[in-house]
Amino acid sequence: MAAIREAKIIDRAIEIQLEKANSIRFEDCWLRDHCRCTSCYHADTFQRAKHILDIPDSKIVSLKYNENQVIITWDDGHTSIFEADFLAQFDYKKWNDGRKLKPVLWHGDEVATKITRIHVDKFLNTKDGARSVFQSLLDYGVALIEEVNATLEDTEVVCKALGGVQHTIFGGMWQFTTRADHADTAYTNIPLALHNDSTYFTESTGLQILHCLEHSNGEGGDTILVDGFYGATRLRHEFPEDYAFLTKFNIEAEYIEEGHHHKFSSPVIKIDAKTNDPAQIRYNVYDRSPMAFTSSEDCRAYYRSLRNLGRYYEDTKNQWQFKLWPGTVMVMDNFRVLHGRTGFTGTRVLAGSYVSRSDWLDRARVLGLIQ
Numbered sequence: 001m002a003a004i005r006e007a008k009i010i011d012r013a014i015e016i017q018l019e020k021a022n023s024i025r026f027e028d029c030w031l032r033d034h035c036r037c038t039s040c041y042h043a044d045t046f047q048r049a050k051h052i053l054d055i056p057d058s059k060i061v062s063l064k065y066n067e068n069q070v071i072i073t074w075d076d077g078h079t080s081i082f083e084a085d086f087l088a089q090f091d092y093k094k095w096n097d098g099r100k101l102k103p104v105l106w107h108g109d110e111v112a113t114k115i116t117r118i119h120v121d122k123f124l125n126t127k128d129g130a131r132s133v134f135q136s137l138l139d140y141g142v143a144l145i146e147e148v149n150a151t152l153e154d155t156e157v158v159c160k161a162l163g164g165v166q167h168t169i170f171g172g173m174w175q176f177t178t179r180a181d182h183a184d185t186a187y188t189n190i191p192l193a194l195h196n197d198s199t200y201f202t203e204s205t206g207l208q209i210l211h212c213l214e215h216s217n218g219e220g221g222d223t224i225l226v227d228g229f230y231g232a233t234r235l236r237h238e239f240p241e242d243y244a245f246l247t248k249f250n251i252e253a254e255y256i257e258e259g260h261h262h263k264f265s266s267p268v269i270k271i272d273a274k275t276n277d278p279a280q281i282r283y284n285v286y287d288r289s290p291m292a293f294t295s296s297e298d299c300r301a302y303y304r305s306l307r308n309l310g311r312y313y314e315d316t317k318n319q320w321q322f323k324l325w326p327g328t329v330m331v332m333d334n335f336r337v338l339h340g341r342t343g344f345t346g347t348r349v350l351a352g353s354y355v356s357r358s359d360w361l362d363r364a365r366v367l368g369l370i371q
């Protein structure tokens with residue numbers, strides 16, 4: 001509970017001093033816009049009631065306060081009441097810090113002991129279980145959900161609980177094997193180097209969920225994961241020019257099959273404007289489309305920087321390699337963690353889905369893990 005010690009008018013703003021906190025200044029335009037009375041705000045839908053062009057450019061004529069509230073009278077006769085707890089949220093530093101995600105960088109198989117591994121019933125039926133899965137995704141970008149029946153239907157229940165199935169050209173829930181249902185090497189048995197999916201979509205897919213329903217009469221098919229942020233951070237320190245290039249230069253990716261042609265250009269390393277740290281990695285050497293360059297410098301920088309970043313991802317010291325067996329659902333954050341697999345023989349069937357980033361962050365927010 002925030003408590004107001006003092007409030008005063010300064011120019012066209014008010015400044016409030018809270019107990020044991022910084023003082024916060026609020027401009028009159030902000031205050032009028034944030035008036036919580038029923039004609040300014042629909043409290044039942046959490047939406048503003050007035051168009052921004054209809055908010056009067058009015059002046060404060062008087063200010064009263066007590067420990068819990070600030071009461072403002074405006075020159076057009078309107079009154080606004082602000083609760084101390086409401087105002088206390090808008091100390092810029094606290095507000096901004098609260099919005100930063102704080103990924104914990106990892107490399108190698110040490111992460112195996114840190115991530116959440118949880119029984120599916122605990123994940124589905126308890127808040128603590130759900131919290132621990134989403135916290136693991138926020139911290140490390142990976143979680144394992146165990147003892148799931150090896151069927152598409154049971155996997156779907158897990159995908160829904162992670163935020164809901166995201167539909168793409170591959171379908172909603174997918175099941176894939178070496179049968180070439182789509183024009184993509186995932187649908188073969190060849191090895192796949194570390195990559196992010198959907199670099200060719202305007203919005204990358206958020207989580208990727210993989211459940212091996214069967215692997216019989218053969219071997220191989222290990223899963224390999226690497227922390228994309230760790231590699232990017234190493235590049236930033238060791239090859240700052242390449243890091244700068246990959247944060248700015250738009251690299252084009254595409255997906256082509258009968259009836260489809262997706263294409264998108266983006267920097268490989270997208271930066272978070274708040275933290276200046278990597279916010280998303282879009283690294284897929286296979287799905288790059290052929291490009292023209294304005295200069296030989298750019299062309300050479302493209303190859304040099306992608307290779308320098310790729311070396312961290314391909315370094316086995318940075319990777320976590322393991323075998324997924326029926327029963328264990330792997331969830332990973334495709335904005336951060338790169339995945340790959342070793343080649344395999346035999347019959348191997350994987351099921352899963354994507355979950356959009358907006359949808360899984362929605363769950364994490366409702367669980368109180370992020371703001």
Ligand SMILES: C[N+](C)(C)CCCC[C@H](N)C(=O)O
Pocket residue numbers: 170174176184185186187195196197198199284286287
């Ligand atoms: C997961 N599933 C098998 C459905 C699709 C795999 C798509 C892989 C593609 N090269 C990409 O990077 O997006």
Ligand SMILES: O=C(O)CCC(=O)C(=O)O
Pocket residue numbers: 186192197210221222223339340341350
């Ligand atoms: O077969 C696997 O384990 C992973 C396939 C893959 O990389 C993908 O679907 O993007």
